[in-house]
Amino acid sequence: MFKVNLLSNKKAFERFVLLQFTIVMMCILIFYKVAYTYTHIIEQNILLNVVYGIVGFSILYFIHEFIHNMMFRLLSKGQKPAYQLQYGLLTTHMPNVYFKKWQYLTIMLAPLVIITLILFIVFSNFAFSSIIFMMSFHVxxxxxxxxxxxxxxxxxxxxIEDTTEGIVYYTQAPMQVQTDFK
Incomplete structure (x- = not known):
């Protein structure tokens, strides 16, 4: 058993936020390059891109957590997840429920796949540059x-157990899981 908790170490969290910022900037560049290859982008000025991108991401953030919520409920047979507000982030957790690897992988990747696919479809119909910013912020x-x-x-x-203190990875089945899956 080992545990990962990014939010407990302030320095590690700050470095991780810097990594996220770097990835957002790279995504903006890559998405622009790919978009210019396939379509004509309706350009907005940089201020509108950032403002619409942040407002759009704020909405996407709650949709993202809603998708996690639905996936947790679906794969835990209807149990309700817990929420935690830390560093200004609302996060969804499912303590005392143990997921198989494929289940946890599905829960974590579902918002990325669903929201990115929806934004791609929206962008293919309405090629506003601010959608590139929303997509980059979400990624x-x-x-x-x-x-x-x-x-x-x-x-x-x-x-895997997703707790409010972090993610716990089990190398052996916990006692409760052993009785549930036999």
Missing amino acids: GYCVFDLYFLKGVFNSEVKY
């Missing part, structure tokens, strides 16, 4: 989810 935020997936790819990990 940057999803790096947070991807960070927690690093333990899923460890061959020793069997079950």
Whole structure:
């Protein structure tokens, strides 16, 4: 068993936010380059791009957490997740419920896949440059989810518990899980 908690270490969290910012900037550049290759972008000035991007991401943030909520409920057979507000972030957790690797991978990747696909469809119909900023901000935020997936790819990990204190990776089935899955 090992535990990952990014939010408990302030220095590590600050470095991670810097990484997210870097990824957002890279995504803006890459998405612009790809978009120019396939379509004509309706340009807005940089201020509107940033303002619409932040406002759009604020809405996407709650949709993102809603998708996590629905996936937690679906894969935990209807149990309600817990919420935590830390560093200004509202996060969804499911303490005392143990997920298999594929379940946790699905829960963490669902918002990235669903929201990015929806934004791609919207952008293909309305090619406003601010949508590129919304998509980039969302991908940057999803790096947070991807960070927690690093333990899923460890061959020793069997079950994952998403607690309010962090992610707990189990190399053996906890007692409660052993009775549930037999």
